[in-house]
Amino acid sequence: MPIPEAARAALTRLELGVPDAALETLDAYLHRLLEVNQRMNLTAVREHDAAWLRLLVDALTALPGLPGAGADAGELPTGVIDVGSGGGLPGIPLAITRPDLSFTLLEATGKKARFLEETAAALGLANVAVLNARAETAGRDPALRERYGLAVSRAVGPMPVILELTLPLVAVGGRSLCMKGPRAEQELRDSGEALHRLGAGEVAVFDAYPEGFGNDLVVVSVVKASATPKKYPRAPGMPKAEPL
Secondary structure, three states: OOOOHHHHHHHHHHOOOOOHHHHHHHHHHHHHHHHHOOOOOOOOOOOHHHHHHHHHHHHHOOHHHOEOOOEOOOOOOOOEEEEOOOOOOOHHHHHHHOOOOOEEEEEOOHHHHHHHHHHHHHHOOOOEEEEEOOHHHHOOOOOOOOOEEEEEEEOOOOHHHHHHHHHHHEEEEEEEEEEEOOOHHHHHHOOHHHHHHHOEEEEEEEEOOOOOOOOOOEEEEEEEOOOOOOOOOOOOOHHHHOOO
C-alpha cells in the first residue's frame, strides 16, 4: 500500500527530518507488524493508514530527544534501550530513522522477542539487538545496568513503574523518555517518591504534537542525576504490584 498522504503531511509539519529512504522501510515494518498482528496481539490498531499515524508517526515524535538530534550526548553512552518493546514501538521506527545509533529492544515475552529478532533481520537493521528478558532482571545485570544514554518506553505502565524499570538501565546524566497520554502530569505528581529514590533529576514534559493536530500524546523526559541504589529495580512484578 502507498504511504498515506496524511502521514506524509504530518511528518512534514512536525519537521522531524525523516529521510525519504526511511519511509519505505518504515512501511515494510508496518506491513509486517499488521500481518503478524492477525495471530499475535501486538497492537490494537489494525488498519494500515490509521497505523501509520497512530503507531509510526507517534513513535517518530521521540526523534528530537535522541542523542545528536537536538540532545547533547556529551560523554554519555549513545546506546538506546526500548523497555517493554512489544511489537517494536517506538524502538524500530527510531532505529530505522537513526541508523547511526545502536538500539536494544527489551521484551519479556518470548514470542514477541522472536518477532522483533525476525523483523530486524528482515529489514536489515544492523543497529538493532533484541534482549528477551524482564526489565527488572535486566536492570540488575552488570552488563546492562547504567549502560545506556537513553531509555525509551511506550504504554508500559504508570510513571512510578516506568521510572523503576528504566532508570536503573540509564547512565548518570542520561535520560528516560516516556511516551504518555494526557494523564502524564497527574502521574508525575504521584511519582515524587520514585523520582527521589531512583536518582532522578530534571523532569520536562512536552506535547508531542503542536496545537491543532488533535493528538494528546505527551513525552516525559527524566534526567538521571545520580546512581540508582542497588536495591532497585525490585524483584520481577514488584514495581507494578507495589509502585513506589
